[in-house]
Amino acid sequence: MRVIDHVIAGAAGAGATRHADVFDPNSGAVQARVPLGTAADLDRAVAAAQAAQPGWAATNPQRRARVMFRFKELVEANMDALAHMLSAEHGKVIADSKGDIQRGLEVIEFACGIPHALKGEYTQGAGPGIDVYSMRMPLGIGAGITPFNFPAMIPMWMFGVAIACGNAFLLKPSERDPSVPVRLAELMLEAGAPQGILQVVQGDKEMVDAILDHPAIGAVSFVGSSDIAHYVYQRGVAAGKRVQAMGGAKNHGIVMPDADLDQVVADLSGAAFGSAGERCMALPVVVPVGDKTADALREKLIPAIRSLRVGISTDAEAQYGPVVNAAHKARVENWIQTGVDEGAELVIDGRGFSLQGHEQGFFIGPSLFDRVTPGMKSYQEEIFGPVLQIVRAPDFETALRLPSEHQYGNGVAIFTRNGHAAREFAARVNVGMVGINVPIPVPVAYHSFGGWKRSAFGDVNQHGMEGVRFWTKVKTVTQRWPDGGVGDAANAFVIPTMG
Numbered sequence: 001m002r003v004i005d006h007v008i009a010g011a012a013g014a015g016a017t018r019h020a021d022v023f024d025p026n027s028g029a030v031q032a033r034v035p036l037g038t039a040a041d042l043d044r045a046v047a048a049a050q051a052a053q054p055g056w057a058a059t060n061p062q063r064r065a066r067v068m069f070r071f072k073e074l075v076e077a078n079m080d081a082l083a084h085m086l087s088a089e090h091g092k093v094i095a096d097s098k099g100d101i102q103r104g105l106e107v108i109e110f111a112c113g114i115p116h117a118l119k120g121e122y123t124q125g126a127g128p129g130i131d132v133y134s135m136r137m138p139l140g141i142g143a144g145i146t147p148f149n150f151p152a153m154i155p156m157w158m159f160g161v162a163i164a165c166g167n168a169f170l171l172k173p174s175e176r177d178p179s180v181p182v183r184l185a186e187l188m189l190e191a192g193a194p195q196g197i198l199q200v201v202q203g204d205k206e207m208v209d210a211i212l213d214h215p216a217i218g219a220v221s222f223v224g225s226s227d228i229a230h231y232v233y234q235r236g237v238a239a240g241k242r243v244q245a246m247g248g249a250k251n252h253g254i255v256m257p258d259a260d261l262d263q264v265v266a267d268l269s270g271a272a273f274g275s276a277g278e279r280c281m282a283l284p285v286v287v288p289v290g291d292k293t294a295d296a297l298r299e300k301l302i303p304a305i306r307s308l309r310v311g312i313s314t315d316a317e318a319q320y321g322p323v324v325n326a327a328h329k330a331r332v333e334n335w336i337q338t339g340v341d342e343g344a345e346l347v348i349d350g351r352g353f354s355l356q357g358h359e360q361g362f363f364i365g366p367s368l369f370d371r372v373t374p375g376m377k378s379y380q381e382e383i384f385g386p387v388l389q390i391v392r393a394p395d396f397e398t399a400l401r402l403p404s405e406h407q408y409g410n411g412v413a414i415f416t417r418n419g420h421a422a423r424e425f426a427a428r429v430n431v432g433m434v435g436i437n438v439p440i441p442v443p444v445a446y447h448s449f450g451g452w453k454r455s456a457f458g459d460v461n462q463h464g465m466e467g468v469r470f471w472t473k474v475k476t477v478t479q480r481w482p483d484g485g486v487g488d489a490a491n492a493f494v495i496p497t498m499g
Contacts (some may be wrong), residue, residue: 001030001032001033001205002032002033003019003032003033003034004022004032004033004034004178004179004202005034005035005202006035006037006041006045006180006197006199006200006201006202007185007186007198007199007200007222007338008041008044008045008048008200008201008206009044009048009195009196009199010046013184016036016037016038016041018035018036019033019034019035019036019275020033020034020036020175020204021033021176022034022175022176022177023089023176023324023325023326023362024088025089025090025091025313025321025322025323025324025325025361025362026059026088026091026312026314026321026322026361027204027360028326028359028361028362028386029360030050030088030375031088031089031407032179032204034141034175034178035203036202036204036206036207037201037202037203037206037207038203038206038207038210039054039206039210039214041168041201041203041207042201042207042483043213043214043236045199045201046141046170046214046216046217046241048168048195048196048347049141049170049197049199049216050141050200050216051161051196052168052194052195052196052197053138053140053141053167053168053196053197054167055194055203056139056166056167056168056193056194056197056237057138057166057167058161058283059166060115061114061118061164061166062115064163064166065111065113065115065162065164066112066113066192066195067114067188067189067191067192068108068111068112068114068160068163068430069109069112070109070190070191070192071187071191071193072105072109072112072155073084073190073191073273074187074190074191074256075101075105075108075184075187076105078183078187079098079101081087082097082101082180082183082311083097083100083101084097084314085179085180086100086101086151086152086177086179086180087313087314087321088179088313089176089177089178089179089180090148090149090176090324091276091313091315091321091323091324091362092275092276092278092320092321093313093314093315093316093318093319093320093321093323094273094310094313094316095130095316095483096274096313096320097152098315100150100151100152100153101152102151102156103150103153103416103442104150104152104153104155104156104157105156106444106445107152107156107157107158107160107161107445107463107467108160109428109445110161110445110446110463111160111161111162111163111164112164112166112465113246114161114165114468116315117135117406117465117468118135118165118468118472119134121134121473122131122134123164123489126478127480128154129479129480129481129482130480131394131401131477131478131479131480132476132477132478132479133476133477133479134474134475134476134477134479135473135474135475135477136468136472136473136475136476137166137472137473137474138165138166138167138472138473139167139218139219139242139471139472139473139479140167140168140170140216140218141168141169141170141216141218142158142159142167142168142170142218142219142220142221142304142462143164143169143170143171143172143211143217143219143220143291143303144145144158144159144162144169144170144171144172144220144222144376144469145172145208145211145221145222145223145224145232146158146171146172146173146174146181146222146223147174147223147224148174148176148278148324149275149279149280149324149384149391150179150223150276150279151177151178151180151181151183152180152184153215153322154499155171155173155181155184155394156184157449157462157467158171158221158461158462159171159188159198159378160463161300161463161467161468161470161471162219162221162438162471163188163193163197163198164473165468165472166472167471168196168197168198168199169197169198169199169254170199170200170201170211170217171184171185171198171200171201172200172201172202172203172207172208172211173200175202175203176324177324178192178200178202180212181412182200184198184376185198185199185200187444192476199332206283207430208232210234211240211252212232212235212236212241212256213235215239215240217241218242219241219242219243219470219471220232220236220241220242220243220244220245220295221230221243221244221245221462221470222245222246222281222367223245223247224245224246224247225247225382226245226247226248226382226407226408226454226455227246227339228245228247228430228456229247229248229456230245230454230457232452232457232466233245233457234244235456240394242332242458242460242470243457243458243460244450244456244457244460244461244462244470245456245457245458246449246450246451246455246456246462247451247454247455247456247457247469248280248384248406248408248454248455249280249300249382249408249410249411249451249455250284250285250379250381250382250406250408250410251281251282251283251284251285251403251410251411251412251413252283252285252286252287252391252402252403252406252411252412252413253267253268253283253285253286253287253412253413253414253415253439254287254289254393254399254400254403254413254414254425255287255288255289255293255297255415256289256293256312256396256414256415256416256418256421257289257290257292257293258416258417259293259299259348259415259416259417260417261293261296261297262300262414263313263437264286264417265297265301265304266298266304267283267415267439268283268286268301268304268388268439269305269308269319269370270303270439271283271413271439271440272286272386272387272388273305273308273319273320273366273386273388274319274320275320276320276322276323276385276386277320277332277383277384277385278323278324278384278385279440279444280330280410280455281411281433281440281441281451282408282440283388283411283413283439283440284382284383284386284387284388284389285379285388285391285402286388286389286390286391287370287387287390287391287392287393287399287402287403287459288390288392288393289393289394289396289398289399290393290394290395291392291394294370294390294392296348297390298370298390301368301388301390302347302348304350305348305366305368305388306413308320308366308437310353310355310363310364310365310366312355312357312358312361320386321363322361322362322363322364323362323363323364323385324362325362325371328361328362328384328385329362329363331384331385332349332364332384332386332387333364334356335381335383335385335387336349336351336377336387338369338377338378339346339369339372339376339378339387339389342376342377342378342494343371343376344369344370344373345369345370345371346368346369346390347368347369347370348365348367349367349479350364350365350366350367350386350387351364351365351367353365364385364386365386365449366386366387366388366399367386367387367388368387368388368390369387369388369389369390371389371390371392371393372389372390372396372424373391374391374402374405380392380406381408382408384472397420400425400428400429401446403429403430403431404428404429404430404431405430407451407453407454408451408453409430409431409432409442409451409452409453409454409456410431410432410433410451410452410455410456411431411432411433411434411435411436411441411451412429412431412433412434412435413434413436413437413438413439413440413441413443414426414434414435414436414437415437416436416437422436430452430453431451432450432451432452432456433449433450433451433453433479439467443464445463445464446464446465447464448461448462448463448465448466448467449461449462449463449464450462450466
């Protein structure tokens with residue numbers, strides 16, 4: 001059986017006593033095993049990072065940027081192989097896997113501009129003969145704990161900026177699909193990063209806790225469910241770390257009566273069901289304003305959803321593939337049953353879907369609910385599967401309140417031709433990322449990604465200049481160069497606020 005190992009100090013780690021199975025979601029078969037590392041494995045990785053990081057930090061930012069440029073070229077050259085590797089473990093179709101990788105590369109492109117992003121501030125003449133300047137310094141060692149749903153993009157969101165800023169980085173990927181993170185670490189070494197600057201430590205909660213508790217790790221970035229994000233944030237902060245912990249989501253799409261419904265249906269087909277709905281920026285709730293809008297939207301949605309093609313991850317015609325494993329399939333199907341039990345109208349039931357020749361695969365057909373209400377548990381919680389819920393709103397104010405009052409606040413979208421309504425919605429909605437006629441409002445790499453409420457813990461977002469701020473600390477220097485002797489009264493030190 002193939003073993004997907006750690007990458008510690010540029011080489012595979014020692015043996016492990018515990019392993020997890022890595023499944024092929026298309027067939028349901030076990031295809032590999034991954035070690036579940038211990039605190040001792042982490043200690044080896046930290047020691048390697050401590051040995052490598054000072055020299056890397058002393059490397060000028062332009063030379064660090066050249067490594068990032070080379071890494072980008074290597075990932076692009078290996079795009080097809082990486083996409084097939086990703087799809088084989090996650091289950092998303094090849095096109096989605098390439099999108100996963102490309103979105104990560106966009107942050108690497110931003111990191112290639114790190115010499116500019118690290119420029120500090122300078123004030124000449126802050127006092128008599130006194131200048132003040134600030135520098136952004138690396139934290140030392142950072143760590144990333146990443147989820148299964150984007151095994152290329154989210155690691156690159158984290159380590160791209162962290163490494164470019166002069167830090168060493170320890171990546172703990174999901175044990176469900178660990179091969180792509182390992183390959184990315186290998187490509188970073190090939191690009192010229194010193195051994196120890198990007199390492200991969202495999203594991204489960206034991207490894208997560210070891211990372212959160214280790215005194216040499218200065219910052220931790222996490223993406224996953226909200227309950228675990230809260231746990232990571234609390235434990236990491238208690239250990240004196242800087243922590244950003246991105247949690248779950250229940251993103252809403254508000255459909256105004258003047259919206260182009262054909263475009264909305266096309267957008268929802270991808271935003272709600274793409275990647276089998278296993279995205280924190282998926283759009284699983286649509287809120288039509290007024291029953292007339294709701295009825296018209298439902299009428300158009302039903303044939304569009306029924307026509308979605310579900311297939312194996314290498315099927316070029318498939319809109320989406322299987323979910324990641326059997327446990328997640330069961331979880332999504334349980335949420336569908338919960339919706340039925342709560343009284344929502346199940347218009348299309350995706351349970352029981354079977355693909356000929358792949359009957360043991362982790363496939364779920366697309367599901368559509370109507371007449372979902374805010375009091376239902378299936379509305380309040382994240383389903384994270386190919387399930388779309390219609391929540392009807394009588395007017396704009398009710399539609400605005402739904403995402404604003406929800407426990408999650410990751411993303412939201414409004415579909416309208418009315419500029420005033422869009423502007424009012426964007427200004428007032430209590431959600432971190434807003435799309436106007438854009439169903440998945442993930443910001444470009446030189447802006448930042450982050451939700452509100454239980455979708456994010458910590459006060460600094462992912463990537464962009466927010467990422468640079470997270471992975472650095474500011475040092476401020478006040479200096480003077482007197483002309484005369486130390487005792488010359490004309491050159492006596494004067495704090496700027498003293499005149």
